[in-house]
Amino acid sequence: FPAYFTAIFIITRVMSIMKISKPLDIHHKDIRAVDLATKLSVDPSAIESASRDFGGIVKAEPEAVLHPSAPQDIAALIKFSYSNSVPFGIAAKGHGHSVRGQAMAENGVVVDMRSMANNRRNGTGIRISIDRLYADVGGEQLWIDVLNATLEYGLAPVSWTDYLYLTVGGTLSNAGISGQTFRYGPQISNVLEMDVITGKADFLTCSPRMNSELFYAVLGGLGQFGIITRARIPLQPAPKGVKWVRLLYDDFSSFTKDQELLISKNGRKDKSALDYLEGSLLMDQGSPDNWRSSFFPHKDHPRIISLITKHGIIYCLEIVKHYDDRTKHTVDKEMKQVLQGLNYMPGFMFGKDVGYEEFLNRVRSGELKLKSQGLWDVPHPWLNLFIPKSQISDFNNGVFRGIVLERNITTGPVLVYPMNRQKWDDRMSAVIPDEEIFYTVGFLHSSGFDTWEAFEDQNKDIMRFCNKTGILAKQYLPHYSTKEEWVHHFGSKWKVFQHRKYQFDPRMLLSPGQRIFNNN
Numbered sequence: 001f002p003a004y005f006t007a008i009f010i011i012t013r014v015m016s017i018m019k020i021s022k023p024l025d026i027h028h029k030d031i032r033a034v035d036l037a038t039k040l041s042v043d044p045s046a047i048e049s050a051s052r053d054f055g056g057i058v059k060a061e062p063e064a065v066l067h068p069s070a071p072q073d074i075a076a077l078i079k080f081s082y083s084n085s086v087p088f089g090i091a092a093k094g095h096g097h098s099v100r101g102q103a104m105a106e107n108g109v110v111v112d113m114r115s116m117a118n119n120r121r122n123g124t125g126i127r128i129s130i131d132r133l134y135a136d137v138g139g140e141q142l143w144i145d146v147l148n149a150t151l152e153y154g155l156a157p158v159s160w161t162d163y164l165y166l167t168v169g170g171t172l173s174n175a176g177i178s179g180q181t182f183r184y185g186p187q188i189s190n191v192l193e194m195d196v197i198t199g200k201a202d203f204l205t206c207s208p209r210m211n212s213e214l215f216y217a218v219l220g221g222l223g224q225f226g227i228i229t230r231a232r233i234p235l236q237p238a239p240k241g242v243k244w245v246r247l248l249y250d251d252f253s254s255f256t257k258d259q260e261l262l263i264s265k266n267g268r269k270d271k272s273a274l275d276y277l278e279g280s281l282l283m284d285q286g287s288p289d290n291w292r293s294s295f296f297p298h299k300d301h302p303r304i305i306s307l308i309t310k311h312g313i314i315y316c317l318e319i320v321k322h323y324d325d326r327t328k329h330t331v332d333k334e335m336k337q338v339l340q341g342l343n344y345m346p347g348f349m350f351g352k353d354v355g356y357e358e359f360l361n362r363v364r365s366g367e368l369k370l371k372s373q374g375l376w377d378v379p380h381p382w383l384n385l386f387i388p389k390s391q392i393s394d395f396n397n398g399v400f401r402g403i404v405l406e407r408n409i410t411t412g413p414v415l416v417y418p419m420n421r422q423k424w425d426d427r428m429s430a431v432i433p434d435e436e437i438f439y440t441v442g443f444l445h446s447s448g449f450d451t452w453e454a455f456e457d458q459n460k461d462i463m464r465f466c467n468k469t470g471i472l473a474k475q476y477l478p479h480y481s482t483k484e485e486w487v488h489h490f491g492s493k494w495k496v497f498q499h500r501k502y503q504f505d506p507r508m509l510l511s512p513g514q515r516i517f518n519n520n
């Protein structure tokens with residue numbers, strides 16, 4: 001009895017706040033109002049948590065938060081909004097690790113996807129097919145849980161992000177990139193099929209052969225076309241451990257030449273092929289280590305720091321080769337072959353041998369350390385870009401050695417590493433430069449609560465520099481505030497993107513926090 005009235009109270013309140021004029025019919029078969037209402041929360045702490053993200057810069061309050069226990073709850077919510085005369089925005093929130101409010105829904109409803117974690121009974125969770133080498137994974141699952149579940153069978157996905165406390169639905173809505181991307185493609189290139197609830201509340205399975213338009217729309221689709229409730233991820237036998245090497249360069253051209261040489265060898269049979277390649281800048285930040293991973297032996301810190309002081313910026317190439325029981329005796333020899341002929345600074349090669357899981361989950365210890373110091377939940381004015389290979393040297397001169405050194409405020413990791421266009425599928429929504437090799441550059445700033453604007457100014461300066469000098473940079477994890485900017489971002493893909501929106505979410509309900517179709 002009390003639950004019934006609480007439910008009616010909540011849904012009536014939500015509807016009145018949303019100014020939905022249609023009278024509430026709790027017996028309506030589509031809405032199944034009482035079921036839905038018990039899962040809708042207007043609790044201030046739920047609202048507060050759905051109004052924030054990792055970026056800590058944008059704040060937008062929803063009217064309610066849905067805690068679904070099964071995909072059917074999400075479908076009912078979408079149907080409710082879709083069929084209403086005044087529809088409201090709906091945003092799936094995975095782990096809320098966006099930096100610009102992308103998972104928020106101002107005055108709408110945020111779907112807390114994590115409520116469905118471990119709900120195997122209702123069709124989500126993680127289920128592994130050992131025979132067919134894939135995992136069926138709920139969109140709400142964290143990649144760390146996918147890793148742990150698959151490792152139990154000696155298997156693992158091949159394409160990762162640097163940090164694993166992100167949801168499958170969240171990274172597939174962007175791309176999911178890391179040092180494996182040059183070899184295996186981004187995570188969106190490693191999906192066999194998905195279950196998706198569209199903006200019309202259609203619950204569809206899609207793959208390259210079935211509902212393929214929806215499949216490609218959703219991959220890199222910034223949550224615009226549907227909510228991913230399941231993804232089928234291919235698996236391979238997991239390696240046991242990794243040989244992990246970092247090489248330092250004072251010369252950008254040698255650094256990128258070596259990176260490009262190394263990613264050109266990515267064939268499975270090529271013994272000098274690597275399993276992972278990234279790169280980053282070392283700048284005067286007190287220590288050559290940062291939260292992304294602590295790597296360099298302490299005894300070497302002073303000489304690395306004096307190198308940084310001398311050159312302003314040192315470039316760090318990071319590579320990995322996997323090994324298993326069969327290859328553990330030959331991997332050192334193979335790594336030696338990889339290193340031959342590279343132009344890093346003599347004496348500045350550092351190596352480690354760690355377990356596979358420890359390597360993949362390398363960011364976690366830095367996160368926990370920062371959390372314990374109260375430095376994790378601070379503003380993160382990040383800027384992530386894709387830069388064509390032909391313009392990366394101009395970018396180094398104008399941005400790394402220009403804007404960044406001049407402003408001298410950069411804190412946190414700055415990543416720079418190449419990937420191959422051929423490992424991406426142009427039918428997917430993700431936007432990348434129009435060159436066979438392009439670099440990702442990530443400024444992963446942490447700032448104080450009252451200093452993030454200085455980083456924002458630097459980000460704007462960088463974008464202005466690119467525009468002025470004709471560097472065809474594309475934002476990764478993009479955020480824009482006007483339609484014109486979005487049209488420019490998508491370029492030749494805009495028409496298809498827009499057409500797919502009309503097809504799968506004609507009432508523009510989904511992921512309003514991206515501000516693509518509702519940015520008036």
Ligand code: FAD
Pocket residue numbers: 053054091092093094095096097098099102103104113139140160161162163166167168169170171173174175176177178222223224226227228229477511513514
């Ligand atoms: P959220 O922030 O919750 O959501 C992101 C977007 O996806 C929103 O628009 C949301 O509505 C939509 N969405 C969420 N779930 C679903 C779903 N099930 N179906 C449809 N749409 C959905 N990215 C990389 O590629 N490589 C990295 O190495 C990397 N490292 C990172 C490290 C840190 C510390 C952080 C904070 C972020 C990192 N990212 C990286 C970025 C990250 O991949 C994206 O921000 C991603 O969206 C975060 O996932 P999430 O689950 O938190 O998504």
